[in-house]
Amino acid sequence: xxxIIEKKRLSPTVALFxxxxxxxxxxRKAGQFIMLRLNEYGERIPLTLVDSDTVEGTITVISxxxxxxxxxxxxxxxxxxxxxxxxxxxxxTHIEHFGTAVCIGGGIGIAPVYPISSxxxxxxxxxxxxxxxxxxxxxxxxxxxxxxxxxxxxxTDDGSYGHHGFVTQILQRLIDExxxxxxxxxxxxxSMMRAVCKLTRQYALPTFVSLNPIMVDGTGMCGxxxxxxxxxxxxxxxxxxxxxxxxxxxxxxxxxxxxxFKEEKMAMxxxxxxxxxxxxxxxx
Amino acid sequence: MLSAGMLKKPAEQSAKxxxxxxRMPEQDPLERITNFQEVPYGYTEELAVIEAFRCLQCKxxxxxxxxxxxVNIPWFIGLIAEGKFIEAAWKLKETNLxxxxxxxxxxxxxxxxxxxxxGKSGQPVSIGALERFAADYEREKATATFPEIPAWxxxxxxxxxxxxxxxxxxxxxxxxxxxxxxxxALHVPGGVLMYGIPEFRLPKNIVAAEIDYLKKMGVExxxxxxxxxxxxxxxxxxEGYDAVFVGTGAGLPIFMDIPGENLVGVYSSxxxxxxxxxxxxxxxxxxxxxxxRGSKVVVVGGGxxxxxxxxxxxxxxxxxxxxxxxxxxxxxxxxxxxxxxxEEEGVKFQxxxxxxxxxxxxxxxxxxxxxxxxxxxxxxxxxRRRPLPVDGSxxxxxxxxxxxxxxxxxxxLIQHTSxxxxxxxxxxxxxxxxxxxxxxxxxxxxxxxxRGGATVILAMxxxxxxxxxxxxxxxxxxx
Numbered sequence: 001x002x003x004i005i006e007k008k009r010l011s012p013t014v015a016l017f018x019x020x021x022x023x024x025x026x027x028r029k030a031g032q033f034i035m036l037r038l039n040e041y042g043e044r045i046p047l048t049l050v051d052s053d054t055v056e057g058t059i060t061v062i063s064x065x066x067x068x069x070x071x072x073x074x075x076x077x078x079x080x081x082x083x084x085x086x087x088x089x090x091x092x093t094h095i096e097h098f099g100t101a102v103c104i105g106g107g108i109g110i111a112p113v114y115p116i117s118s119x120x121x122x123x124x125x126x127x128x129x130x131x132x133x134x135x136x137x138x139x140x141x142x143x144x145x146x147x148x149x150x151x152x153x154x155x156t157d158d159g160s161y162g163h164h165g166f167v168t169q170i171l172q173r174l175i176d177e178x179x180x181x182x183x184x185x186x187x188x189x190x191s192m193m194r195a196v197c198k199l200t201r202q203y204a205l206p207t208f209v210s211l212n213p214i215m216v217d218g219t220g221m222c223g224x225x226x227x228x229x230x231x232x233x234x235x236x237x238x239x240x241x242x243x244x245x246x247x248x249x250x251x252x253x254x255x256x257x258x259x260x261f262k263e264e265k266m267a268m269x270x271x272x273x274x275x276x277x278x279x280x281x282x283x284x
Numbered sequence: 285m286l287s288a289g290m291l292k293k294p295a296e297q298s299a300k301x302x303x304x305x306x307r308m309p310e311q312d313p314l315e316r317i318t319n320f321q322e323v324p325y326g327y328t329e330e331l332a333v334i335e336a337f338r339c340l341q342c343k344x345x346x347x348x349x350x351x352x353x354x355v356n357i358p359w360f361i362g363l364i365a366e367g368k369f370i371e372a373a374w375k376l377k378e379t380n381l382x383x384x385x386x387x388x389x390x391x392x393x394x395x396x397x398x399x400x401x402x403g404k405s406g407q408p409v410s411i412g413a414l415e416r417f418a419a420d421y422e423r424e425k426a427t428a429t430f431p432e433i434p435a436w437x438x439x440x441x442x443x444x445x446x447x448x449x450x451x452x453x454x455x456x457x458x459x460x461x462x463x464x465x466x467x468x469a470l471h472v473p474g475g476v477l478m479y480g481i482p483e484f485r486l487p488k489n490i491v492a493a494e495i496d497y498l499k500k501m502g503v504e505x506x507x508x509x510x511x512x513x514x515x516x517x518x519x520x521x522x523e524g525y526d527a528v529f530v531g532t533g534a535g536l537p538i539f540m541d542i543p544g545e546n547l548v549g550v551y552s553s554x555x556x557x558x559x560x561x562x563x564x565x566x567x568x569x570x571x572x573x574x575x576x577r578g579s580k581v582v583v584v585g586g587g588x589x590x591x592x593x594x595x596x597x598x599x600x601x602x603x604x605x606x607x608x609x610x611x612x613x614x615x616x617x618x619x620x621x622x623x624x625x626x627e628e629e630g631v632k633f634q635x636x637x638x639x640x641x642x643x644x645x646x647x648x649x650x651x652x653x654x655x656x657x658x659x660x661x662x663x664x665x666x667x668r669r670r671p672l673p674v675d676g677s678x679x680x681x682x683x684x685x686x687x688x689x690x691x692x693x694x695x696x697l698i699q700h701t702s703x704x705x706x707x708x709x710x711x712x713x714x715x716x717x718x719x720x721x722x723x724x725x726x727x728x729x730x731x732x733x734x735r736g737g738a739t740v741i742l743a744m745x746x747x748x749x750x751x752x753x754x755x756x757x758x759x760x761x762x763x
Contacts (some may be wrong), residue, residue, distance in 0.1 A: 023514055037471055043563060043572040044471075068572060084471040086508035216563065216573070219469050219510055220695045221479070221535040222555035226546060233539055233546070238697065252546055255648030259548035263574035270569045 001081040002036075005058050010140040011133075013065045014108060015074050016050070022057030024049075024087045030119040031093030031112075031210065031242055034061065035218035037084040038072055045069050046215045046237075048112035049088055059087075062111035062140065068267040089218050090241045093208075095119045099182035100126040102174065103149075104167050104196055106188020107133055110141045112210050113187045114148075120185075121148045128179070129153070130170045132188070136161035168195045181205055186245060190254050197245035209245035211236045213253060214260065227253050299337075305407035306335040313628040317598050320483040320566060323625055327417040329369070336364035338402065339409045346399035347411060352745030353452075355379045357396055361414055373422030374429060376415060381455040382448065382494045382744065384423060385477060387416025388486050390741045391619055423493055430501055434461035439758045442467060442525040444511040444698070447475025448740045449531035449731030451495065452747030453754070454503040460755050463502075465525075467509040470562065475533055476732075477740070479562040480554070480589065482596050485622075488561075512697035517705070517727060527726045527754045530705075530713060531747065534692040534732035540584070544642030545688075549576055549650030553585070553593045553689035560596050578684035579603040582653045584639055585689035586616040587737075591623065593687045594631045601685065605631050610638040610658045610671040636671065640678055642686055653683040691737050698733075705729075712736055720750035725763050728754055 006018035024034065028049050035044045051060035065074040076082070093116050101120045105113035110131050121127045127148060132155035133139040139154065139161060146152050153170045154162030163170060167188070174181065184207040186196040193209045200207040213225040213236050220238040227236055230247035234240060308324040308331070310316075316323055327335065339361040347357045355376060363372035376383040392398075392412035400408030439462045443450040446468040454464040472478050474491045499505065509515065511532065520528050537552035539545050556575065559565040563573035581597040583590050586609035597605045607626070609616060612635050616623060627633075636658040643652040657677035660669035694711035706714045706723035713722055713729040720728045730746025732738055757763065 027514060041571045084508050086469065086471070086510060087513070089510065089513060216555055216558055217470065217479075219513075219535070220697065221537070222558050223537040223539065223552040224555045226539070228546060233541070235536075238536075238695070252648065256546060256548060258647070259576070259649075260574050263568065263576075267569050267572060267574070 001083060002085040004076055004078055004080045004082070005056070007076070007078050010062065011138045013074070014062060014138070014140055015065075016060060016062045017073075017076075018053075018058045018060050019082065019085060020057060021059045021085050021087075022054075024085065025052040025054050025057050025059050028052040028059060028088045029092030030095060030115040032088035032090045033218075033241060034059065034085050034087030035089060035215065036061075036073075036082050036086075038069060038076075039083050042083065043069055044084075044216060044218065046089075046212070046218055046241075048115075048210070050111050050115055059085075062108065064108040067264050068270075071268070086218065089237060091239070093119065093185075093242055095123050097124045100128060100180050102171065102181050102184045103127055103129045104171065104184065104186040104188070104192075105129070105131045105141075105145070106167055106186075106192040107138065108140070109186075109188030109192070109210075110139075110145065113185060114141050114144055116185050116187075116210075117145065118148045126150045128174065128181075130155065130167045132156065132162075132167040132192075134158065166195070167192065168199055171196065171199060175199075175203055175205075184208070184245075185210075190250055190257065193245060193248075194250040194254075197248070197250070201246050207245040208242050209248060210241045211243060211248065211253065212241070213256060227256075300340065303334060303338050305338065305410055306331045306413075308410075308413050313630070316484065317629050320599060322487050323484055324413075326420055327413055329367075329421075332364055332369070332414060332417040333367060335410050336361045336414055339365065340401060342401055346401060347396040347409075350395040350397075350399040352395070352741050353380050353748050355396075355415070357411055360418060361409065361411070364414055364418055369418055369421040370425065370427050372418040376418055380415075380744070381452060381498065383415050384419035384490050385448070385486060385494055386741055386744070387412050387414075387419055388490075389477075389481060389739075391739060393620060395741065420490075423490070430497075431459050433458060433502055436463060437461040437758065439463070439526045440465070440524055441527045441529065441754060441758070442520040443529045443531060444517075445469075445475055445530070445532040445731075445733075446473035446495075446505065447531055447533050447731060447743060448477065449533075449743035449747040449750075450475070450529065451498060452744040453529045453531065453728075453730070453751045455498050455501065456748060456751030457754060458498075458502045460751075462755070462758060463504070465504045465506060467506050467511050467515065469508070469510040469532075471507050472562070473505055473507070479558045480592070482557065482561055482592050484595065484599070485592065510697065512699075512701045516701040517698065517724070518702070521726065526758055527728065529720075529747075529750055529754065530698060530722070530727065530729040530733055531731045531743070532695060532698060532733050534735075534737050535695040536693040537688070538691045538693055539688060540639065540690060542639060542641050544644060544650070547642050547644040547650040548648055549578065549644075549684055550642055550686045550688065551576075553583075553589045553687050554692070556593050556687045557589070557596065560600070566596075566600060575600065576685055577601060580682045581605040581685045581687065582639070582681070582683045583607045583687045583689060585609065585691075586611065586618060587689065587691075588618045588622060590687075590689035591618040591626050591631075593689050595622075595626050595629055597685065597687065598626075598629050598631055606634055606681070607631060608634045608637040608639065608655060610636065611660075612636065638671070638673065639686070640673070642683075643680070650684055650686060651682065652680045653686055654678055654680050692732075694733060694736075702727075710736065718749075719753040720746055721753065721763070726757070
């Protein structure tokens with residue numbers, strides 16, 4: 001069992017968990033993830049490792065309640081426990097002194113972009129971050145991102161905070177202003193990453209994305225997470241999760257991620273039927 | 285209780301020879317495709333004694349030579365014939381730590397039973413079914429005895445992977461007084477025995493019971509521990525382990541590199557079986573992991589995994605399940621017994637056929653498979669005839685699920701962090717065959733990570749050999 005040491009709600013549907021896992025904490029590097037299974041009946045889901053503390057022996061993950069498993073996780077509190085946590089998995093982000101890095105996070109994608117931005121900053125890069133959400137209340141980690149960024153831009157789709165519009169519009173502006181950009185990291189909804197890559201491809205700006213396909217074991221065994229990258233089949237769990245964004249077949253991945261839509265809905269109905277509406281819905 | 289003693293000489297020898305091979309009673313095919321319970325029920329005491337009585341108790345038993353772990357077959361069968369079922373199980377466990385598993389999934393027809401003298405002019409003794417009977421009898425009667433464990437030698441061994449190879453290494457080494465910890469990447473022990481082989485062929489409570497026996501003998505387990513990620517091999521030495529055995533299996537599914545392979549509905553056999561066996565997707569939504577249900581399933585391949593997948597699909601899907609294989613029926617690598625079981629369950633076969641592409645709808649969901657007929661080429665230099673597609677013979681069939689079961693590559697996780705372990709071009713760890721030693725001091729390997737896709741018992745044979753050599757290494761410290 002892995003104990004939850006701290007829980008912090010970041011938005012009505014997003015929560016941060018600090019989990020006791022000293023051995024994983026020792027090995028974690030930016031860009032890696034864990035697989036967790038909540039209970040005996042649970043499925044295995046991947047979550048990005050946002051942070052770790054080797055002194056306290058904890059790892060930090062951030063989860064958005066989008067389905068049954070993340071819904072149950074979201075209802076767990078400090079002192080609660082998770083049955084299985086395995087990691088750190090995936091290849092760490094390649095961090096070096098690139099020069100100026102633009103770090104783009106959309107929605108829950110700000111969670112995985114934070115440790116990468118932080119590592120880039122430590123490696124001496126100038127970090128320009130662009131973070132976006134649908135609305136102000138859904139924006140997470142603004143303060144944390146602020147601390148490690150040389151410049152920060154915030155966007156909301158509905159204009160409730162920061163720039164009214166999309167992260168790509170800010171990126172376009174930076175390009176138009178001839179800001180020096182040596183590398184771009186973009187993590188967020190697939191449609192956002194696709195839009196960023198479409199833009200940066202025109203300007204030949206190297207762009208890395210972190211993918212979130214469906215996974216079962218997370219160690220290379222099943223191939224559920226395969227994505228087409230530069231025309232080749234890659235496993236996001238062992239070859240990724242980060243890839244050159246210009247090579248990723250986003251259309252295919254969007255379709256694959258919808259593959260269990262019916263089953264996901266069924267699981268949610270089952271959960272609501274047995275346990276009533278989730279508490280995060282009541283909190284809103 | 286019936287025992288062989290009731291049948292006295294001189295009629296005994298001819299009675300033995302006239303006795304036909306006893307079949308295990310089985311679940312009716314129509315019944316069993318509605319559940320995941322085991323297909324054969326196993327011998328009754330009476331049937332086991334009759335079958336055991338068929339053994340000629342050869343002075344120079346060939347069957348033992350066919351067994352990778354050299355089980356003393358005539359001895360345990362003789363005990364069954366005398367009605368000493370529990371003693372028979374103890375005898376088995378002296379050489380084989382996992383008899384109820386081997387009794388079920390070993391390819392006896394290619395090993396012990398192939399060499400059985402009775403097979404020369406008739407049917408060999410049903411050694412596997414007898415092994416299974418004795419082991420089940422003992423487990424159900426809960427009379428397990430434990431070998432005496434010597435005082436701790438002061439040496440510690442780490443085993444990566446809790447599949448058949450790793451379990452054997454661990455069992456053998458604790459019996460010699462070493463401390464053994466098995467590091468398992470998944471949340472349960474057993475490796476392929478848990479995620480790969482379906483419940484109806486190898487019930488998971490049996491795997492759990494065999495592993496529990498090892499735990500009681502003192503083997504320790506660490507789950508959710510991926511070697512190469514959470515610990516490197518060098519970390520294990522730093523943590524005080526004196527030797528490491530790598531038995532992490534062949535776990536990277538091969539795809540065919542044909543169009544449409546990433547449509548929703550196309551699975552690797554590993555994913556399909558892992559969802560159903562390990563994650564119990566057949567009980568969705570009681571269990572959270574789903575598996576797509578469909579009405580028309582195509583399974584590509586001809587090995588045991590392909591057959592396991594097809595029989596699993598038959599239990600989950602409603603209409604037809606077709607196995608497509610590029611060679612002939614005679615070349616199917618799967619066990620005869622499994623092919624027979626699959627056919628009884630309504631699985632269809634298309635031989636000399638291979639997929640060329642998969643076709644999806646506008647949402648990227650699989651709707652059809654395009655297949656092509658194959659024919660065998662002229663023999664090449666090695667004399668082997670290769671299947672080649674017949675031009676223009678492509679045809680399409682409806683399919684909402686395709687399961688690709690054409691083999692596995694080696695998972696590169698350990699090699700990434702231990703480049704000093706020498707691997708072949710395909711990524712298999714290279715070992716000295718007589719000792720299972722790798723190129724790295726103190727590190728041994730065996731099972732599928734060395735062999736590529738092989739069998740449970742061969743992995744156990746490797747484990748046995750490795751354990752002996754690890755013991756020797758720990759005793760005299762010379763590499």
